[in-house]
Amino acid sequence: MTEDRAALTGLLARTFLFRDVPEEAAEAVLSDSRAIRQQAEKGEVIYDPSHFRRCLGVVLEGTVQVNKGTLIMSVLRQGDLFGAAALFHQRPDYATTLTARSRCSLLLLPQELIEEWMERWPQVGRNYVTYLSQRIWFLSGKIDALTAGTAGRKLAQYLLAHEEDGGVKLDCSVTGLAGRLGVSRASLYRALDELRDQGAISHRGRTIHILDQKILEHL
Incomplete structure (x- = not known):
């Protein structure tokens, strides 16, 4: 697994969340003790409807499959985000099941950190809203594909x-x-x-x- 700090900082800086944000933001992520590093073995469930954290996740290495029941919603790779559906609400369940398709290294960012970064670097908040908007279009496309499925x-x-x-x-x-x-x-x-x-x-x-x-x- 990648452990080089400079490489990790560069990876985070390239994620959607930190686009056009000073690189010090990515450095602050790795320096914050509240950020959680997690490893997952192939086949291990990372999030499911009854077991999840109120964290936004980043795939540092490996691939993660996102399912809604038996339907595969997407496959996440290095630099992709997950977990947005766990934030900013009090629902007791999560929307999908995330499973490691290979050995994975993950970074989990608690909601309180996301809120602090939005205040410190407003561009983080704009990026997050843009990310959610794009997810709406992605899910709409999934619905279109299913209703016209070959x-x-x-x-x-x-x-x-x-x-x-x-x-x-x-x-x-x-x-x-x-x-x-x-x-x-x-x-x-x-x-x-x-x-x-x-x-x-x-x-x-x-x-x-x-x-x-x-x-x-x-x-």
């Missing part, structure tokens, strides 16, 4: 949500999977063939091996 897109979501050790072992027939996804059997077979032809998967019996995860994520 068989290929639904299959890609299913495979990413159920992947274990590089593949998915179906507990039902292809016909049963088509029913779960709400698509016709013929459409699902076409989607399987298209993903195989693109080099994204290989398919044998009830086992689907994922060969190129990025193609599925793009869908």
Whole structure:
């Protein structure tokens, strides 16, 4: 895991939260004892609806998958933020489940720190509002994609949500999977063939091996 302080300062300075903010702000983050460093192993749940902190998180290293139920909302990588849905309200639950897709290094910033930085560096507050606005557009796009979802897109979501050790072992027939996804059997077979032809998967019996995860994520 990255421990070089200069590298961490540079990474934080490049995050959305500290854009156009003096570099001393990023340095102040690392110097503040209230900021929490956390490691997560592959498969470990970081946040879920009943277990979370009122902190804004930064992915320092690794990748984090964000799910709403079985739906994959996004995959977070180095420099991405998470946890905004935990701040500035008193709801007892969190909106999504965050799971480490690889070994991760995270930085958690409590709400009180965010509030202090907004007062000290107003640009932090403007960045935060802009971030939330962009999340609204992102979620709107997700809704559009789901309501107009193709068989290929639904299959890609299913495979990413159920992947274990590089593949998915179906507990039902292809016909049963088509029913779960709400698509016709013929459409699902076409989607399987298209993903195989693109080099994204290989398919044998009830086992689907994922060969190129990025193609599925793009869908």
